[in-house]
Amino acid sequence: MLELRLVQGSLLKKVLEAIKDLVNDANFDCSSSGFSLQAMDSSHVALVALLLRSEGFEHYRCDRNMSMGMNLGNMSKMLKCAGNDDIITIKGDDGSDTVTFMFESPTQDKIADFEMKLMDIDSEHLGIPEAEYQAIVTMPSSEFARICKDLSSIGDTVVISVTKEGVKFSTRGDIGTANIVLRQNTTVDKACPEDATVIEMNEPVSLTFALRYMNSFTKATSLSNTVKISLSSELPVVVEYKIAEMGYVRFYLAPKIEEDEDENETKPKV
Amino acid sequence: MLELRLVQGSLLKKVLEAIKDLVNDANFDCSSSGFSLQAMDSSHVALVALLLRSEGFEHYRCDRNMSMGMNLGNMSKMLKCAGNDDIITIKGDDGSDTVTFMFESPTQDKIADFEMKLMDIDSEHLGIPEAEYQAIVTMPSSEFARICKDLSSIGDTVVISVTKEGVKFSTRGDIGTANIVLRQNTTVDKACPEDATVIEMNEPVSLTFALRYMNSFTKATSLSNTVKISLSSELPVVVEYKIAEMGYVRFYLAPKIEEDEDENETKPKV
Amino acid sequence: MLELRLVQGSLLKKVLEAIKDLVNDANFDCSSSGFSLQAMDSSHVALVALLLRSEGFEHYRCDRNMSMGMNLGNMSKMLKCAGNDDIITIKGDDGSDTVTFMFESPTQDKIADFEMKLMDIDSEHLGIPEAEYQAIVTMPSSEFARICKDLSSIGDTVVISVTKEGVKFSTRGDIGTANIVLRQNTTVDKACPEDATVIEMNEPVSLTFALRYMNSFTKATSLSNTVKISLSSELPVVVEYKIAEMGYVRFYLAPKIEEDEDENETKPKV
Numbered sequence: 001m002l003e004l005r006l007v008q009g010s011l012l013k014k015v016l017e018a019i020k021d022l023v024n025d026a027n028f029d030c031s032s033s034g035f036s037l038q039a040m041d042s043s044h045v046a047l048v049a050l051l052l053r054s055e056g057f058e059h060y061r062c063d064r065n066m067s068m069g070m071n072l073g074n075m076s077k078m079l080k081c082a083g084n085d086d087i088i089t090i091k092g093d094d095g096s097d098t099v100t101f102m103f104e105s106p107t108q109d110k111i112a113d114f115e116m117k118l119m120d121i122d123s124e125h126l127g128i129p130e131a132e133y134q135a136i137v138t139m140p141s142s143e144f145a146r147i148c149k150d151l152s153s154i155g156d157t158v159v160i161s162v163t164k165e166g167v168k169f170s171t172r173g174d175i176g177t178a179n180i181v182l183r184q185n186t187t188v189d190k191a192c193p194e195d196a197t198v199i200e201m202n203e204p205v206s207l208t209f210a211l212r213y214m215n216s217f218t219k220a221t222s223l224s225n226t227v228k229i230s231l232s233s234e235l236p237v238v239v240e241y242k243i244a245e246m247g248y249v250r251f252y253l254a255p256k257i258e259e260d261e262d263e264n265e266t267k268p269k270v
Numbered sequence: 271m272l273e274l275r276l277v278q279g280s281l282l283k284k285v286l287e288a289i290k291d292l293v294n295d296a297n298f299d300c301s302s303s304g305f306s307l308q309a310m311d312s313s314h315v316a317l318v319a320l321l322l323r324s325e326g327f328e329h330y331r332c333d334r335n336m337s338m339g340m341n342l343g344n345m346s347k348m349l350k351c352a353g354n355d356d357i358i359t360i361k362g363d364d365g366s367d368t369v370t371f372m373f374e375s376p377t378q379d380k381i382a383d384f385e386m387k388l389m390d391i392d393s394e395h396l397g398i399p400e401a402e403y404q405a406i407v408t409m410p411s412s413e414f415a416r417i418c419k420d421l422s423s424i425g426d427t428v429v430i431s432v433t434k435e436g437v438k439f440s441t442r443g444d445i446g447t448a449n450i451v452l453r454q455n456t457t458v459d460k461a462c463p464e465d466a467t468v469i470e471m472n473e474p475v476s477l478t479f480a481l482r483y484m485n486s487f488t489k490a491t492s493l494s495n496t497v498k499i500s501l502s503s504e505l506p507v508v509v510e511y512k513i514a515e516m517g518y519v520r521f522y523l524a525p526k527i528e529e530d531e532d533e534n535e536t537k538p539k540v
Numbered sequence: 541m542l543e544l545r546l547v548q549g550s551l552l553k554k555v556l557e558a559i560k561d562l563v564n565d566a567n568f569d570c571s572s573s574g575f576s577l578q579a580m581d582s583s584h585v586a587l588v589a590l591l592l593r594s595e596g597f598e599h600y601r602c603d604r605n606m607s608m609g610m611n612l613g614n615m616s617k618m619l620k621c622a623g624n625d626d627i628i629t630i631k632g633d634d635g636s637d638t639v640t641f642m643f644e645s646p647t648q649d650k651i652a653d654f655e656m657k658l659m660d661i662d663s664e665h666l667g668i669p670e671a672e673y674q675a676i677v678t679m680p681s682s683e684f685a686r687i688c689k690d691l692s693s694i695g696d697t698v699v700i701s702v703t704k705e706g707v708k709f710s711t712r713g714d715i716g717t718a719n720i721v722l723r724q725n726t727t728v729d730k731a732c733p734e735d736a737t738v739i740e741m742n743e744p745v746s747l748t749f750a751l752r753y754m755n756s757f758t759k760a761t762s763l764s765n766t767v768k769i770s771l772s773s774e775l776p777v778v779v780e781y782k783i784a785e786m787g788y789v790r791f792y793l794a795p796k797i798e799e800d801e802d803e804n805e806t807k808p809k810v
Contacts, residue, residue: 074445081420081448098446109455109467110413114424116446143650150621154654175614176638176656178621185649197649344715351690351718368716379725379737380683384694386716 002030002066002092005059006052009088009103011223011243013079018220018241018249019048020072027067027123034247035090038125046213047236047252049128056246058087068092068099069121078114128252133230133238134205135162139182139197141227141241145218147180152211154178157256161206162199162231171211194225205231207255214239217251272300272336272362275329276322279358279373281493281513283349288490288511288519289318290342297337297393304517305360308395316483317506317522319398326516328357338362338369339391345371348384398522403500403508404475405432409452409467411497411511415488417450422481424448427526431476432469432501441481464495475501477525484509487521542570542606542632545599546592549628549643551763551783553619558760558781558789559588560612567607567663574787575630578665586753587776587792589668596786598627608632608639609661618654668792673770673778674745675702679722679737681767681781685758687720692751694718697796701746702739702771711751734765745771747795754779757791 006012019037026039026048035057037050054060082088082103089102096118103112137160147169151158155171155178162168166183184199220241221227230238236252243249276282289307296309296318305327307320324330352358352373359372366388373382417439421428425441425448432438436453454469490511491497500508506522513519546552559577566579566588575597577590594600622628622643629642636658643652687709691698695711695718702708706723724739760781761767770778776792783789 071445077423077445078448080423081450107455109453110450111453112420112448112450114446114448150652153617153620175611175617176654178618178652178654180621180650180652183649183651185647341715347693347715348718350693377725379723380720381723382690382718382720384716384718 001061001063001094002090003059003061004030004035004057004090006056006088006090007058008244009082009086010084011052011246012088013082013084014220014223015050015052015243015249016072016076016079018223019050020076021219022046022216022251023048023072025069025071025119025121027069027121029125030062030066030068030092032062036247039123041213041216045210045253046216047126047128049248049250049252051247052243053246056244059089064094066092066094069119070099070116071119074116078116081112081114083110131232131235132202133235134203134232135199135201135230137162137167137197137199137229137231138226139167139229140195141218141221141224143182143197144227144229145221148211148214148218151178151180152215156211157208158211158214159206159208160229160231160237161204162201163204164199164201167197167199205233207231207233207237208257209237209253209255213251213253217253220249220251223249271331271333271364272360273329273331274300274305274327274360276326276358276360277328278514279352279356280354281322281516282358283352283354284490284493285320285322285513285519286342286346286349288493289320290346291489292316292486292521293318293342295339295341295389295391297339297391299395300332300336300338300362302332306517309393311483311486315480315523316486317396317398319518319520319522321517322513323516326514329359334364336362336364339389340369340386341389344386348386351382351384353380401502401505402472403505404473404502405469405471406501407432407437407467407469407499408496409437409499410465411488411491411494413452413467414497414499415491418481418484418488421448421450422485426481427478428481428484429476429478430499430501430507431474432471433474434469434471437467437469475503477501477503477507478527479507479523479525483521483523487523490519490521493519541601541603541634542630543599543601544570544575544597544630546596546628546630547598548784549622549626550624551592551786552628553622553624554760554763555590555592555783555789556612556616556619558763559590560616561759562586562756562791563588563612565609565611565659565661567609567661569665570602570606570608570632572602576787579663581753581756585750585793586756587666587668589788589790589792591787592783593786596784599629604634606632606634609659610639610656611659614656618656621652621654623650671772671775672742673775674743674772675739675741675770677702677707677737677739677769677771678766679707679769680735681758681761681764683722683737684767684769685761688751688754688758691718691720692755696751697748698751698754699746699748700769700771700777701744702741703744704739704741707737707739745773747771747773747777748797749777749793749795753791753793757793760789760791763789 022041023039024042029036034053039048085106086103091100098115101114151171155173159170169180171178182197185197217239224241228240236254239251241249292311293309294312299306304323309318355376356373361370368385371384421441425443429440439450441448452467455467487509494511498510506524509521511519562581563579564582569576574593579588625646626643631640638655641654691711695713699710709720711718722737725737757779764781768780776794779791781789
């Protein structure tokens with residue numbers, strides 16, 4: 001039996017908004033340590049990993065490990081029916097083919113039960129090794145979302161280049177080029193540490209990514225005021241949004257092999 | 271001759287927004303007692319009744335009974351041109367084929383006259399007898415709108431069940447089921463009586479309705495903070511929104527005969 | 541070499557929003573006196589004239605007259621990437637086929653360079669003689685925008701009639717007619733002169749214009765709280781929005797020759 005009571009139910013609503021466009025169907029894994037998910041996006045290019053640790057729930061009962069296959073679109077439809085201040089409880093039974101989401105209003109005057117059919121989903125859990133990164137950029141999540149959106153109006157890919165001084169986001173398209181530089185600014189405003197751009201760097205790095213995926217990842221912006229971007233030449237980038245004190249959503253995306261620039265310019269854009 | 275001056279013109283704007291999607295063309299009836307309308311929706315399933323009593327107008331002149339056929343879409347286009355603080359005057363002449371809406375800004379610096387062509391519309395006025403209802407639920411209109419909208423994302427019909435303890439709204443669809451229970455809460459917050467859910471019940475009742483129409487009715491939500499839902503097994507439900515001190519919009523809808531549940535589940539959804 | 545630094549960069553963003561739907565491609569002319577543009581709309585009916593005087597820039601360097609052909613849609617895409625509080629600098633070099641827009645955030649922590657390809661555009665600069673107008677109406681720009689939008693829901697053209705008492709905007713369509721009268725109200729509210737409607741009149745005038753273009757012009761509403769409309773029977777109307785202390789956007793549109801009214805009514809609307 002499974003019963004997970006989350007007082008700040010809006011967190012679960014935001015998690016679904018963050019990942020439902022990237023992943024159609026996925027298994028949620030429930031163990032004594034927490035509620036988690038790992039899934040490739042539907043084009044098998046990006047990987048999403050979610051963790052909500054058991055300590056973050058007001059009540060957390062999971063008698064034995066369970067994996068529940070859910071359609072994230074349907075799950076999102078149901079969670080949208082929860083009020084932003086509602087307490088959400090996830091309930092499941094061993095061997096049952098449904099999961100129940102219970103929404104309680106803060107005054108307890110409105111109680112809703114939404115029962116959703118589960119699915120059988122094949123999946124293999126990838127082990128993601130801890131790695132050393134050449135550079136880690138922590139910056140305001142809204143600024144990262146703005147930059148990805150802005151660059152998308154010019155080009156299809158973004159080159160992220162990190163030096164000790166700052167991080168540069170560049171793109172190139174038919175109508176021209178764009179370069180946006182954020183300076184490291186840790187000391188600027190101690191009153192508002194979430195506005196800081198902080199760079200931890202072992203060596204300079206410059207990598208190219210598809211903006212389409214980056215824009216998808218920024219759907220998680222409402223989960224956290226900051227985003228952490230970990231970069232290494234040989235590894236997928238990790239774009240991480242912390243979820244309050246209880247976990248994270250992480251997105252992994254392999255860098256593009258940069259094409260020869262001349263070729264890029266002569267190739268017609270389809 | 272007809273001259274009706276409504277200081278709070280925004281009420282008439284809201285009335286049109288509430289009914290224009292349900293009813294295309296209708297006769298507005300004007301008598302010494304008030305300005306009213308009764309019309310079936312275009313699929314002849316739901317009935318709308320509007321009353322604005324003469325006492326609610328700053329100036330009300332109606333020399334003899336008049337019936338004016340209007341296209342509500344066109345009338346709404348014109349009323350949208352009135353500012354929210356404007357005074358609206360409706361003017362008509364016996365035998366004229368037009369009606370004039372005059373909009374005066376509060377400062378009187380802007381005066382607009384919109385003249386609309388009238389239509390000949392066949393209609394018969396149905397007598398709606400006063401009835402005793404098995405249960406009457408009064409609840410916040412925004413909560414009712416939210417519930418109808420939320421359930422629409424799961425199913426096509428809503429079962430409304432009333433007991434002494436509360437009112438339950440249920441639906442069922444391809445992706446699962448939903449039950450939302452509101453408890454009677456009259457004593458909770460006397461400072462804000464409009465937030466209360468109040469149940470007057472002679473006997474328990476459980477009726478099924480098409481959510482499409484319920485959602486249409488909730489377009490009247492801006493007219494009133496509360497909605498009154500009157501239910502009886504043998505009668506159409508009445509969903510009533512009071513209009514300030516001067517009248518109401520009432521929607522009538524016959525319950526669906528509940529189909530056998532198994533049949534419901536095997537029938538493919540088109 | 542060209543380097544124009546505009547502290548209130550949002551002005552340039554608003555200018556582009558105001559004219560980009562009317563004009564596709566245009567030459568921006570830069571001289572020691574200012575940065576300007578004159579262009580016909582794509583259907584060659586309306587004329588746009590923009591002036592930003594050099595004194596309005598914090599730094600203004602223009603070594604010799606330059607004309608830079610730009611696609612306004614692309615330019616708008618780039619300027620949308622500037623924050624509303626950003627300082628915008630326009631940079632160009634003699635003989636270069638690109639222009640650079642630099643955006644600096646107020647804290648200087650974010651610096652963006654957008655480089656756009658220039659185009660060769662044939663254009664001839666029309667001399668627009670200063671003229672005496674029969675009537676000049678100054679009114680709140682938001683009120684003018686509201687009136688043009690409202691009348692568009694009824695008809696296709698607007699008749700603007702000016703007398704000493706006020707200005708009347710009229711239209712006629714399939715569903716009826718509309719007349720909106722604004723009274724001159726200079727003395728009403730001295731605390732808020734931008735709300736005033738002021739009429740300077742040599743003789744009464746009544747002219748007809750296509751509402752489609754008037755609605756296009758009102759995209760400039762955010763540039764100024766007031767709009768100045770100059771009317772004469774023999775001349776195009778001038779609709780002028782002042783840009784802070786530094787210049788203006790002016791739209792010119794020839795009046796329609798009024799058709800015989802009966803013909804108007806029998807002609808089916810396509």
